[in-house]
Amino acid sequence: MGPAPVIASIRLAVRRTLAGHAPGSLVLVACSGGADSIALACATAFVAPRLSLRFGGLTVDHNLQAGSAAQAERVVRFLAGLGFDPVENLSVQVDGRGGPEAAARVARYGALDAAAERLGAATVLLGHTRDDQAETVLLGLARGSGARSLAGMPARNGRYARPFLDLPRATTVAASKAEGFEPWDDPHNTDPAYTRSRVRHAALPALSAALGPGMPEALARTAKMLREDTEALDAWAAREFDRLLEPFGDCDLSHYLDVVELSALPTAVRTRVLRLAALRAGCPGSDLAAVHIEELDRLLTDWRGQGPLHLPSAVAAARRYGKLAFERSGALRRGAPEPDHADDGEAGADPDRAPAAQLMPA
Structure with missing residues (x-):
């Protein structure tokens, strides 16, 4: 007799991710x-040895609530009991910059990155589900984000992989119970002070009530389609950037892009x-926000002849001699750019001196 269907589902998802x-x-x-x-740990402990892979575990203690250290030690014992080796408890300090959720995420991934690098890990598996993906899309909509944010979390991103993005949370909950383990309910997951908690317990249920069941699936499907489109556009943009890039000076960070050719590209x-x-x-x-790209x-x-645009980390951009120059702020003079030299004859004036209307897309 085979495993319960929910256990088979999580094992198959992990096997597909680790294949190769x-x-x-x-x-x-x-x-x-x-x-x-x-559920992810149980599935990995079953699948990894059968693929001749070593498997270890990491838990992150954010030190944001009483008893977090004890909970982290319980996770360490749980992972060790499944045969994970190495197993590490990563204690971090969350500075709060950008809001508690964003700051915790930065601290968490910083700790995971450092541990994965130190241990020489090929992959770090994360347990995000289809419901998490739907919540991420809604959060992006609320922020007025672009396609990159609405595309949600990728199934793979560098060393990180998310085997359960096509599975509902109900499957992982049922699988953890079927495996005989009682999961820990993080109080932050139900605390309305946190935006994701409000999305999970109020926004998504309200949308499902108003529009019918299947909202998480629809949002996750939208994210997948947007991700495919975004990846295609990103690849196109990378090719154009390589083609248009003109380094200058001794610093690799300083470069030009041709204004006419750049302006001709789709927005x-x-x-x-x-x-x-x-x-x-x-x-x-x-630190690079949509408003920076718009400017x-x-x-x-x-x-209209505006001077350098100052970006995060002391980077400046300015039009100079028909080029859009990017450089450290001190290298680009504040105020109006240097005069442009018009070509003689039929070529006309340099495009940087053309009226703004001539540079607007049709």
């Missing part, structure tokens, strides 16, 4: 002790090229 890993590779499971990560591609240019110049991705785009589509 070289024998002997180390796979780590990030486990909080909740139902999703318990969705052009703004992605601008984002890549800002990242290449040294802007941290976490960069105005240097192309609404050019």
Whole structure:
């Protein structure tokens, strides 16, 4: 007699994710002790040895509530009892910048990254489900985010993998019970002070009541389609960035992009090229907001002679001689850009001196 259907489902999801890993590779499971990560740990403990993979476990103590250290030690014992080796309790301090949820996420992934690097892990498995994906999409909608945010969490992102993104939370809850383990219910998951908690317990149920069942599936399906579109546009933008990139000076962070060629690109591609240019110049991705990209785009589509645009981490962008230059702020003079030199004859004036209306997309 085979395993219960819910156990078979989680094992199959993990097997599909780990297929293709070289024998002997180390796979780590990030486990909080909740139902999703318990199901993930149980499935990995079954699948990994059958694929000749080593498997270890990590739990992160955010030190945000009383008893968190004791809970982390319970998770350590649980993982060790399943045969995980190594098993580590990663204690972090959350500084609160950007809000409690964002700060906790930054601290958590920082600890997971450092541990995975130190241990030489090929993959870190995360227990996010289809319901988590739906919540992420709703949070993106509430922020007015673009397609990248609405595309939700990827099934794979660097060393991280999410085997359960196509499974509902009900499956992982049932699987953890079928495996004989009582999951830990994090009080923060039901605390209305946290935005995701309000989405989970109020927004999604209200949408389901108003629009009918199947909202998490529909939102997750939307995220998957948007991710496919976003990845295609990102690849197109990366090719255009490589084609248009013109380094200057001794610093690898300083570069130009041709204004005319950049302006000719479709908006969705052009703004992605601008984002890549800002990242290449040294802007941290976490600090680069949509408003920064919009203002960069105005240097192309609404050019009125404005001076350098100052971006996070002392990066500046300015139009100079028909180019959009990205450099450390001190290198670009404040105020109006240097005069442009018009071409003689039929070529006409440099596009940086053209009226703004001529640079607006049709």
